[in-house]
Amino acid sequence: MAGNLLARSVHDLTAAAWFGGSLMGAIGLNGAAAEAKDPAERTRLSSVGWMKWAPIQTAAFATHLVADLAIAWENRERIAKQDGVGADTLYKTAATLAGAAVTLYAGILGKKVEKLADEGAEGATEPQPGASDQLQAAQKQLKVLQWAIPAFAASVIVLGAKHGEMQRPKNVFKGLRDR
Numbered sequence: 001m002a003g004n005l006l007a008r009s010v011h012d013l014t015a016a017a018w019f020g021g022s023l024m025g026a027i028g029l030n031g032a033a034a035e036a037k038d039p040a041e042r043t044r045l046s047s048v049g050w051m052k053w054a055p056i057q058t059a060a061f062a063t064h065l066v067a068d069l070a071i072a073w074e075n076r077e078r079i080a081k082q083d084g085v086g087a088d089t090l091y092k093t094a095a096t097l098a099g100a101a102v103t104l105y106a107g108i109l110g111k112k113v114e115k116l117a118d119e120g121a122e123g124a125t126e127p128q129p130g131a132s133d134q135l136q137a138a139q140k141q142l143k144v145l146q147w148a149i150p151a152f153a154a155s156v157i158v159l160g161a162k163h164g165e166m167q168r169p170k171n172v173f174k175g176l177r178d179r
Contacts, residue, residue: 004071004074007067007070007071007074008067008071008164010063010064010066010067011064011067011068011071011160012157012160014060014061014063014064014067015064015153015156015157015160016157017056017057017060018057018060018061018064018099018103018149018153018156019150019153019154019157021053021056021057021060022057022103022146022149022150022153023150025049025050025053025146026146026147026149026150029046029049029050029053029124030046030123030124030125030146031123032045033045033046033049033123033124034122034123034124034126038120039120039121039122039128040117040118040119040120040121042120042121042122042123042124043113043114043116043117043119043120043121043124043139044114044117046113046123046124047110047111047113047114047117047124050107050110051110051114054107057103061100061103064096065096068093068096072089075167078167082166084166085163085166088159088162088163088166089163091159092155092156092159092160092163095152095155095156095159096152096156098152099149099152099153099155099156102145102148102149102152103149103152105145106142106145106146106149109138109141109142109145110142112134112135112138113135113138113139113142116131116132116134116135116138119131119132119135121135121139124139124142125139125140125142125143125146126139126143127139127140
């Protein structure tokens with residue numbers, strides 16, 4: 001029970017860090033960077049902020065995956081036997097892996113934007129007229145991904161909460177009966 005509580009707490013806190021960090025970056029960091037007077041500073045400042053956050057987000061995400069595996073291992077019989085738990089586990093795993101891939105890709109695009117920062121921009125994800133095709137493409141993709149990432153993280157949090165509800169004794173009994 002204590003191991004499950006620790007793993008569950010770590011799982012939830014790291015998902016919250018992923019969600020909150022990505023949402024704050026999209027709104028707060030990118031929004032603040034867009035206010036810089038020098039157009040070249042807009043992408044540079046945003047890139048600096050995201051690069052400072054990246055190690056924390058990476059550690060949180062790696063820890064999240066370890067906690068996820070611990071929870072799945074402890075609940076392997078319930079995942080196999082309780083109606084709906086296996087399918088929800090697959091959905092949550094897919095959302096986690098897709099979110100990780102999108103987050104990684106956004107980091108790659110962010111590095112590309114950082115290298116092209118001297119071209120200037122309207123904002124972290126808004127190119128200015130005359131920007132290179134490479135910078136415009138990266139910023140347009142980041143504009144979408146900055147909202148996709150917290151959406152994936154939110155789905156992981158919601159599915160985690162659903163898993164928690166499915167562990168209530170009345171739901172376990174019903175799930176085993178319905179199987």
